Amino acid sequence: MRRHEFEPGKLIIGLVLVGGGLAYLAAAAGRWRFPAFALLPALVGGLCLAGATSSVGFLIRRHRAARARGPVERR
16 A cells, blocks of 8 residues: 555644534534534634645645755855
8 A cells, every 4th residue: 555645734624624514413413502603713713724734744844855855056
């Protein structure tokens, strides 16, 4: 099996969306009451957090790749 890079941004957005789906499912079952618009800021915040995490992960991978290539000669 081929290995792939770990992408924490996808993990975060997956957890946020599953959590949002579970919250709406609990509301539909009558186990939890909250205003319908209350989950929207949490989902938007999760999207922003996932985007920031993906950006930081990309910068770290790019930095590691540059260090693995060695120093660049300047003329």
